[in-house]
Amino acid sequence: MEKVAHPKLSKSLLWLMTVVSGVVVANNYYNQPLLAEIANEFQVSEAAASRITVLTQLGYACGLLMIIPLGDKLFRKRLILVDLIFVMLALIWMALSDAIWMMAAASFLIGFSSVIPQLFVPMVADLSDEENRSSNIGMVMSGLLMGILLSRFIGGIVGDVWGWRSIYWGAAVMMVLSWGFIYRMLPEMKPNFKGNYGSLMKSVWDLARTQPILQLAAFRGAMSFASLCVVFTTLAFHLEQPPFEAGPSVAGSFGLIGAAGALAAAFVGRLNQHWSRNKIIAISLFLLLISWFFIYFLGNYYIGLVIGIVMIDLGLQASHIMNQSDYFAIKTPATSRLNTVYMVSYFIGGSFGSWVGGQAWSAAGWTGVCLVGVLFAVLGLVAHLLFANRLQKKVSP
Known part of the structure; x- marks a missing residue:
């Protein structure tokens, strides 16, 4: 396929994608520090309230599967602008919900539509040179993770002061502002796939089936996020x-604390100049496992x-x-489809982790939560240690 010429990735454009990624992905996580408050308002169990988080992440996984491949088929800027409108409408429905089923449906739709950061990441990969690709991806992904972590802090504080609906x-107002900045600043990129939607989705499956490096990355990501x-x-x-007896604002503040880990990880791309990717991944997964000790x-x-x-962040x-x-x-050239396979796996892992975590809490409290958290961390690390170097040798010239 003929290589498509792309505009250059300026600092201002990189910052725009970083900030908007954080603002959009935050929509998926505002509910986490508010689950106890939501359970009390709607008179449901904690396990039932935790399903809201599961549905948000399942919605995100479905949106990744059905929307992100379109980044290779449609003009990405137009796709992003249309999607932002649906994000805003889903957030308004959430704010107006007066029953737990409405919250569940709105949460799924928020997750389904809030996939814009994963349209940005392939754009950054396409617009970056080989030597700065990791650091540029790292910056956008740090914005995304900062959005995840700060959303918990902001959601907890705002929920304590003005209630969870506010x-x-x-967030709906932030989507309107993001739409304006994207419209003014984001360049348009021509699609690189000319088939129909069915053949596009078949090509996603073909990538998932035939690319072992992608398969291993997807499994590591799913287990880590779970x-x-x-x-x-x-x-x-x-x-x-007891002994804490703390409310949503304290639970949300742990998102702010975790942001320290996200900021530190922003520089991980620079380590790639000195260490191999496999070594950095092994150290990172080991760090995630050790975090459960504390x-x-x-x-x-x-x-x-x-x-x-x-440490876990x-x-x-x-x-x-x-x-x-x-x-x-x-x-x-199928960067959006590569990202689809990985991110769908990533958020299926996250939704499964949320569901198992809720069940473990109901069955065995904090001890059960920690046991399943350790299990997921071990699975990701063991898979990496068994297969990463072997795959690297196969693809090396």
């Missing part, structure tokens, strides 16, 4: 009990939870950036 009204979602889905319930053994102290949350973000650098190095 955060969704504010491990993180286990703790953040149940943290509000843990903090609500979360469990010091889980009844704020200091233990703080250290554990920082740093390990997740660092491995996530390197996973994406790994599969974007595959020689194909």
Whole structure:
């Protein structure tokens, strides 16, 4: 296929995609520190309230599967602008919900439409040179993770002061502002796929079936994100009990604490100049596993939870950036479809982690939560240690 000429990636454009990625992805996570408050308002169990988080992540996975491949078929700027309108409408529906089923449906639609950051990441990969691709992807992904983490903090604070509905009204206003900046600043990029939607989706499956580096990256990402979602889905319930007896604002503040890990991981792309991707991923996954030592053994102290949350966010973000650098190095113009396979797997892992975390909390409390969190972390690390070097040798000239 003939190489398509792309505009250059300016600093201002990179910052725009970084900030908007954080603002949009935050929509998926405002609910996590508010689950206890939502359960009380609608008189449902904590396990039932936690399904809102599961549905948001399942919606995100479905949106990734059905929308992101269109980044190779349609003009991406137009696709992003249309999608932002649907995000705004879903947020308004969430704010107006007066029954738990309405919240569940709106949460699914918020997740389904809030996939814009994953249209940005392939754009950054396409617009970057080989030597700065990892660092540029790292910057956008740091914006995304900062959005995830700060959304929990902001959601908790706003929920405590003005109630949980107000955060969704504010988020809808942010979507309007984002639409204006995207319209003015984002360049248009020509599509590189000319088939119909059916053949586009078949090509996604073909990539998932035939690219072992992509398969391994997808599994590592799914297990790592599942491990993180286990703790953040149940943290509000843990903090609500003795010895903490804390409300949504305290639970949300752990998102702000975890932002320290996200900021540190922003520089992981630079390590690629000195260490191999496989080595960085192995260290990151080991760090994620060790974080559970603090979360469990010091889980009844704020200091233990703080250290554990920082470490798990740093390990997740660092491995996530390197996973994406790994599969974007595959020689194909189908960057949006590569990203689809990885990110669908990533958020299916996250939704499964949220569901298992909620079940573990109901069955065995904090001990059960930590056991399943460790299991996910071990699975990701073992898969990497068994297969990464072997695959690298196969693709090396």
